[in-house]
Amino acid sequence: MDIRDLREVPQYFDEVADRIWRAWWELDGRRLAEVEAALRDVIAEPGFPFSLVAMRGGQFAGTITSISSDISARPALGPCLAALWVEPESRGQGVAGLLSAMAQQRLIDHGFERVYLTAKPSMRGYYQPGGWTRIESDIDADHLDVYVRTLR
Known part of the structure; x- marks a missing residue:
């Protein structure tokens, strides 16, 4: 498994944007172009924020992004x-x-x-055993849980 910053492997930009759009943004009626613009903002400068790409044998396997804030009901909580x-x-x-x-x-x-x-609450079995602490529930229209993890 090879994990790299999207800035280093821009050939995966379209796949990353597509997966983010299909998984989260499309359901809210947002356009793919909006995801592409947001993702361009993430990778515009070196450092933080960033998006990572997992590849196996040159094939796209997954992605994760870290941004200042991703919790609209709690914009002061970050990074996310x-x-x-x-x-x-x-x-x-x-x-x-x-x-x-x-x-x-x-x-x-x-x-x-x-x-x-x-x-989503259905992910509690993944995040809580993995060292994440749920600090709030039923956030936003999607009724999401909010988790925190100490890094140091």
Whole structure:
């Protein structure tokens, strides 16, 4: 498994944007072009924010993005991990854990001490055993949980 910054592998930009759009933005009636613009903003400058790409044998396997804030009801909470996506054929193989771990290490390298994320309640069995602490529930119209994790 090779995990790289999207800035280093721009040939995966379209796949990353497509997966983010299909998984989260399309359902809200947003256009793919909006995701592409937001993703361009993420990778416009080196450092933070960032988007990572997992590849196996040159094939796209997944992605994760870290941005200042991803919790509209709690904009002061950040940085956040967002848009964790693993291709169906790569699920159950540790790709999500590797992407998350690498993103967290990059946040540590940037001097952050904690990180947040939101997830559907159905994901509690994944995040809570993985060291995330649920600090709030039933956020936004999607009734999401808010998690925090100490990085240091």
